[in-house]
Amino acid sequence: MRSVIRRIRRLQRALPPIPPPRLVTEDDRRWAATTAALLRQMDPTHARVVREDLKRADGRGHQLNGLTIAFIACAWHHLRENQPLALPPEVAAIYLSGKYSATVYDCEDCGYDLPVLWPDPNAIPPTPLRVYFPQCPLCDGKVGWHAFYIKHRRYKSAGALLPHKPSQDAVECGATNSRNSVTMGEPTGVGS
Numbered sequence: 001m002r003s004v005i006r007r008i009r010r011l012q013r014a015l016p017p018i019p020p021p022r023l024v025t026e027d028d029r030r031w032a033a034t035t036a037a038l039l040r041q042m043d044p045t046h047a048r049v050v051r052e053d054l055k056r057a058d059g060r061g062h063q064l065n066g067l068t069i070a071f072i073a074c075a076w077h078h079l080r081e082n083q084p085l086a087l088p089p090e091v092a093a094i095y096l097s098g099k100y101s102a103t104v105y106d107c108e109d110c111g112y113d114l115p116v117l118w119p120d121p122n123a124i125p126p127t128p129l130r131v132y133f134p135q136c137p138l139c140d141g142k143v144g145w146h147a148f149y150i151k152h153r154r155y156k157s158a159g160a161l162l163p164h165k166p167s168q169d170a171v172e173c174g175a176t177n178s179r180n181s182v183t184m185g186e187p188t189g190v191g192s
């Protein structure tokens with residue numbers, strides 16, 4: 001018996017320790033539920049682009065496409081700022097084309113961020129600012145530079161003033177979310 005115990009102890013020393021299971025937090029679950037909900041309501045082709053792009057994001061320098069970045073930003077802003085959780089096809093197509101600039105154009109009523117393209121004075125001929133959506137495709141509100149703040153005099157992060165009902169997921173979410181953005185669970189019945 002003693003020799004068996006000695007063998008077990010030798011084995012325990014030789015084998016690497018089993019890593020503890022990764023903790024799944026409430027924030028992880030909210031993030032997975034929010035991203036899955038967003039994928040479900042997207043155009044199936046766009047949802048597939050995002051899912052495949054995220055699968056390739058294995059930490060070896062893969063550049064996410066503009067739509068995937070917008071997808072992550074949309075889920076993030078929904079959780080952080082109670083913005084609508086939506087990427088309608090006409091908006092997603094612009095992010096996918098890459099023809100947009102980092103801006104702060106949003107809807108004055110629901111706060112939804114919308115893409116624009118900055119003017120290019122070096123183009124021949126120079127191109128003007130392009131506002132793709134003068135009206136919000138979700139609620140028909142007016143879209144402009146910091147429009148939500150200008151109308152309500154409050155930041156979106158201060159709380160919802162939305163005609164849309166906030167989702168149950170719309171709560172403060174921790175910094176672990178960006179990590180989980182590439183490890184979220186597969187949604188069911190989307191684009192496949």
Ligand SMILES: [Zn+2]
Binds near residue numbers: 107110136138140
């Ligand atoms: Zn709106």
